[in-house]
Amino acid sequence: MMEKLSPFHVAVLVYMSQIGIVVFALPRQLADYFGTNGWLVLLPGLLVTSFNIYLITLVHRLGDGKSVFEIMERSIPKAVLYPVYLGLCSVWLIFGCMIGKKYVLLFQMIAFPTTNPMLFKMAVDVLLFLLIIKGIFTISKAATFFFWMTFWMYFLLFWFLPSFSWVRLTPFILQGGHDQVKGALELYTAYLGYELSILLFPYMDKSKKSLAAIYAGNAFLSLLYICLSLVCFGFFSFGQLKKLLFPLLDLLGYIQFPFIERLENMLYGFFLFLILMTVAMYWWGALEAMRRVIPKLKIPVLAFLLTVISYCISFIPKTLDQVNNWILYLGYAATGIAFGLPVLLIALLLLQGRRVSRV
Amino acid sequence: MYKRLSAVLLLLLVLLLTGCNSDERILEKLGMVQTASYDLAENDRLKTVYSVPVIDPESSERRQLLKAVTDSLKEARVLLSKQIDLRLVSGQLRTVLFGLNLAKEGLGDHIDTLLRDPSIALGVQVAIVDGEAGELLSKSFKSNKDTGTFVNHLLEKESSSNIIPPTTLYAFTRDYHDDGIDPIVPIVKDQGDRAGISGIAFFQDGRFVMKIPSKDGIIFALLRGDIKQGELSINLGERNGRKVRVMFSSMLNKRKVSVQHLGDNRFKFIIADSIQGSVLEYTGHEDLSQSKKRHELERDVAEYIRGKAQEMVKKLQQNNVDSIGIGQYVRNSLTYKAWKSLDWSKVYPGVEVECRIKVTIKDYGKYM
Numbered sequence: 018m019m020e021k022l023s024p025f026h027v028a029v030l031v032y033m034s035q036i037g038i039v040v041f042a043l044p045r046q047l048a049d050y051f052g053t054n055g056w057l058v059l060l061p062g063l064l065v066t067s068f069n070i071y072l073i074t075l076v077h078r079l080g081d082g083k084s085v086f087e088i089m090e091r092s093i094p095k096a097v098l099y100p101v102y103l104g105l106c107s108v109w110l111i112f113g114c115m116i117g118k119k120y121v122l123l124f125q126m127i128a129f130p131t132t133n134p135m136l137f138k139m140a141v142d143v144l145l146f147l148l149i150i151k152g153i154f155t156i157s158k159a160a161t162f163f164f165w166m167t168f169w170m171y172f173l174l175f176w177f178l179p180s181f182s183w184v185r186l187t188p189f190i191l192q193g194g195h196d197q198v199k200g201a202l203e204l205y206t207a208y209l210g211y212e213l214s215i216l217l218f219p220y221m222d223k224s225k226k227s228l229a230a231i232y233a234g235n236a237f238l239s240l241l242y243i244c245l246s247l248v249c250f251g252f253f254s255f256g257q258l259k260k261l262l263f264p265l266l267d268l269l270g271y272i273q274f275p276f277i278e279r280l281e282n283m284l285y286g287f288f289l290f291l292i293l294m295t296v297a298m299y300w301w302g303a304l305e306a307m308r309r310v311i312p313k314l315k316i317p318v319l320a321f322l323l324t325v326i327s328y329c330i331s332f333i334p335k336t337l338d339q340v341n342n343w344i345l346y347l348g349y350a351a352t353g354i355a356f357g358l359p360v361l362l363i364a365l366l367l368l369q370g371r372r373v374s375r376v
Numbered sequence: 377m378y379k380r381l382s383a384v385l386l387l388l389l390v391l392l393l394t395g396c397n398s399d400e401r402i403l404e405k406l407g408m409v410q411t412a413s414y415d416l417a418e419n420d421r422l423k424t425v426y427s428v429p430v431i432d433p434e435s436s437e438r439r440q441l442l443k444a445v446t447d448s449l450k451e452a453r454v455l456l457s458k459q460i461d462l463r464l465v466s467g468q469l470r471t472v473l474f475g476l477n478l479a480k481e482g483l484g485d486h487i488d489t490l491l492r493d494p495s496i497a498l499g500v501q502v503a504i505v506d507g508e509a510g511e512l513l514s515k516s517f518k519s520n521k522d523t524g525t526f527v528n529h530l531l532e533k534e535s536s537s538n539i540i541p542p543t544t545l546y547a548f549t550r551d552y553h554d555d556g557i558d559p560i561v562p563i564v565k566d567q568g569d570r571a572g573i574s575g576i577a578f579f580q581d582g583r584f585v586m587k588i589p590s591k592d593g594i595i596f597a598l599l600r601g602d603i604k605q606g607e608l609s610i611n612l613g614e615r616n617g618r619k620v621r622v623m624f625s626s627m628l629n630k631r632k633v634s635v636q637h638l639g640d641n642r643f644k645f646i647i648a649d650s651i652q653g654s655v656l657e658y659t660g661h662e663d664l665s666q667s668k669k670r671h672e673l674e675r676d677v678a679e680y681i682r683g684k685a686q687e688m689v690k691k692l693q694q695n696n697v698d699s700i701g702i703g704q705y706v707r708n709s710l711t712y713k714a715w716k717s718l719d720w721s722k723v724y725p726g727v728e729v730e731c732r733i734k735v736t737i738k739d740y741g742k743y744m
Contacts, residue, residue: 053712127494129399143385180546184704185554192712256553270497271546281497 022221024230026157027214031234033160034298035210036241036291038119038344041263043207043242044249048258050200052193054186056246058204063239066208070235072359073215074228079366084219085358086309092365099310106306106323108354109213112347113299114327117141119340120292126337127266128282138331141293146324148297149304150317153220156297163290170287171241174248176272181251193255206348207242210295211235212355213302215362300327404431407440407462411524413509414486415475417445422478424452425510427524428460438522441514449489467495471528472502472545473509473564476584484582487549498546501531504577504584506565517570527564527571534562534573538603539593541576552582555720556703563587578697580721586695588688594627595684598649599700599731603629609657610680616661622677623657626738635709641718644728645702651681651733655740664740678735685731693725702727 022030039046047055080088089098121137129137148156194200214231221227249264261267269281304320311319334340407428417423426442442456457464472490474483490496505512513523520526535542540562551559558580565574575589576596588596594606606627612620629651636644655664655673662669692699703724707715 132399139388143388147382147385184701184708185550188708189712189715254550254554254557256555257550260549260553266494267498271499273499 020154022154022157022217022227024222024224024226024233026161027217027221027227028230028234028237029161029164030157030217030294030298031211031214031231032238033164033291033294034213035208035235035238035295037207037210037295038116038123038292039204039207040242040245040291041123041265041288043204044246044253044264045258045261046200046204047246048250048255050194050197050204051191053189053255054191054250055194056243056250057190058201059239059243059246062204062208062242063236065205066211066235066239067232069355069359070211070214070231072356072363073212073231076215076359076362076366077218077228079363079370080218082218082221082223085215085362086305088362088365088369090309092369102306102310105354105358106303106310108347108350109299109306110303110323110327111330112344112351113296113303114331115334115340115343115347116292116299117145117296118331118334119337119344120289122337122340123263123266124285127285135332139328141289141296142324142328144293145297145300146320148293149300150320152316153217153301156294156301159297160294163294167287167290170284171244173269173272173284174244177248177252177268181248183251185252185254186250187255202349202352203345205352206344208235208238209348209351209355210298212351212358213298215359216302216305300324401463401465405463407457407460407464408468409464409466410439410468411471411473411513411528412466412469413473413475413505413513414449414478415508415510416478416481420481421445421447422449422452423475423510424449424456425513426452426456426464427513427522428462428464429522429525439524443510443514449486450493465495466493469496469500471524471531472500473505473513473527474502474561475505475509476507476563478509479504479561479577479579479584482581482583483548483579484552487545487552487582491545491549496545498544498549500545501528502543502545502548503527503531503562503564506563506574512564512566512571515566515571519570523571530564530571530573531562536605538597538606539590540573541597541600551699551701552579554704556698556705556707557701558697558699560699563590578692578695578699580695580697585697586691588691592684592688595681595688596699598629598631598651598681598733599647599685599688601629601631603627608653608681610677612660612676612680618659618661620660621657622655622660622673624653624677624735625656627651627653633705635705637709638728641723642726642728643706643723644730645705646730646732647685647700648732649681649685649734650736651678652736652738654738658740664737670737670740674735674737677737678733681735682731682733685733686729689729689731693727693729696721696725698724702729 047058051058076085118138121134121141124137125132125134148159211231211234249258249268253261253264258264266281266285269284272280300323303323304316307319307323334343409426410429411427413425415423423445424443428440428442430437430440440460442459444452444455446452446455453464515523517523534540541560543561548559548561551557558578561577561579562573563575563577564571573590575587576593577587578585594608597603597606608624608627610622610624612622614620629649632648634646638644658664662673664670664673703720710718
């Protein structure tokens with residue numbers, strides 16, 4: 018019998034592919050774009066993502082858990098599908114790659130200011146390559162392992178409670194922000210990663226629990242975002258929060274234990290596990306899409322080619338700002354895919370269903 | 377084959393580590409700045425002194441002092457790194473001292489520069505030196521040869537006992553960027569044979585405006601918020617030809633505040649403190665074991681604290697510094713639009729502030 022992902026592993030995998038580099042800047046973005054009590058925006062965020070996940074579960078139900086590629090290939094000629102696959106592959110591949118690059122650039126800023134970031138990037142990419150050639154079950158096991166390895170970090174939030182003050186939150190709801198639409202799109206990248214669960218269908222149980230697990234992973238992420246942002250809004254003053262480019266880094270830097278202080282370099286290192294999983298999932302998605310185009314090529318060779326291509330592309334943006342821009346635009350594309358792909362599949366499935374019933 | 381490939385790739389990972397050569401940090405070769413001081417020099421320039429601990433156990437010196445006069449904070453670092461055979465790093469910076477004259481000019485920009493550096497954390501202590509900060513840092517006191525470390529420990533200890541509020545870069549920037557409160561910073565002074573905390577400095581828009589002596593620190597702490605520890609010596613004057621002094625210790629304070637709108641942009645702010653504590657010294661005649669007498673003493677102490685608190689609030693209002701954070705509560709009692717259209721710095725001096733103090737004597741020691 019083929020190995021299947023258990024609901025818990027699906028939930029962890031979804032959560033681990035969602036939490037990524039955006040979390041470092043998230044509280045500031047909320048304050049900057051949405052103003053006072055910007056953390057409240059995370060609640061509609063949860064609703065929108067849940068709706069998107071509902072679309073994904075609908076695909077699962079209508080398609081009876083079949084692979085999305087199979088569903089598409091049944092009705093659309095391959096000549097039309099190949100550019101779609103190429104599009105999916107390139108967006109996911111480069112999006113993942115830029116997330117990795119941003120992590121590396123931040124790491125360079127706080128710990129190794131003059132080392133060539135591309136050396137770190139190569140180290141990360143080698144790890145990622147070794148991970149994705151092993152397939153989704155190994156990725157899932159690694160994700161679960163990394164999840165437990167980083168689980169204790171959430172408790173660090175308690176450190177900030179003594180300096181937390183409700184007064185700083187102000188009673189004003191979303192006042193003093195700007196460019197909310199742009200902000201909302203930018204913030205949405207913080208949730209991205211759940212859309213890859215659509216590729217997990219052939220690998221998970223067909224039970225309802227597996228689908229509920231996708232919601233659970235997303236809800237856990239939202240809860241974590243809300244806690245983190247709430248702490249930031251009460252720990253920092255509103256004006257101060259808007260000035261901090263990466264509030265999470267400042268939070269980490271503030272932690273001192275009697276026996277050790279300035280832990281942020283070590284703590285930041287732990288975030289590598291979270292970033293690794295996000296990138297690994299995007300690359301795995303890219304690999305899955307590419308396998309449909311070139312099915313004859315062996316997976317490691319294909320994975321190697323993709324890794325090399327992405328590594329070469331990651332040379333292009335040099336500064337943190339440029340990487341941010343790439344992530345922004347690729348984030349738009351990934352958001353489009355997150356909604357567009359399930360909608361397309363539902364349309365196809367309905368069409369196919371009608372055809373079958375006519376026969 | 378893949379195993380071999382994996383092995384090769386892992387080897388490659390190890391080789392990659394050699395790439396960090398330029399960022400290699402060898403402890404013995406690092407000059408870790410522990411305390412930095414900044415003063416205003418002539419022509420609006422900046423006088424910087426770094427105190428770098430000497431790690432070599434054979435050296436008789438415990439620290440190395442580096443001095444420079446430059447146009448900017450970070451230029452000083454470039455210049456100072458040329459005076460030392462070690463690589464200067466600021467990741468272990470614990471305390472930043474600013475001279476009083478520089479504080480009067482404004483600290484906002486300097487603190488901004490400090491925080492831009494990713495190696496400087498928000499937990500760094502900030503203090504003002506009554507006089508020249510560089511002079512104080514350079515001086516070796518008999519009791520403590522390393523003044524920087526001493527000041528750091530002093531600030532940590534005092535802020536934990538609430539005599540001065542905790543003041544780190546975090547607290548300063550937090551209040552500096554908040555529109556309803558002004559930041560405060562402890563003042564350190566050269567007291568001849570030692571350095572000591574002489575008071576609290578009050579800032580408005582990053583500029584030093586006024587100060588209070590450290591003995592009034594506890595009164596200010598009671599106005600600013602809850603406290604978990606504190607001591608206050610109270611002089612109740614002469615009664616029946618005897619000087620009455622009370623030492624109130626292990627103080628716990630719960631502060632409650634409320635805002636009343638008096639109309640026409642006028643506000644009344646009520647601070648209600650509920651203080652508990654032990655009496656460790658009492659030189660009066662009364663018998664404290666009688667609850668009636670004890671309650672009388674409680675009222676006397678409360679009245680004393682209230683008087684002092686009202687006096688302090690008045691002084692703060694006269695200097696237009698809202699370090700208690702009255703603005704935060706007024707802001708939260710208004711709509712966003714009303715708060716934004718309010719010129720708080722004009723309204724603040726006219727706010728009616730009422731302090732209500734309730735004192736409870738938990739115990740009066742182990743002596744009748």
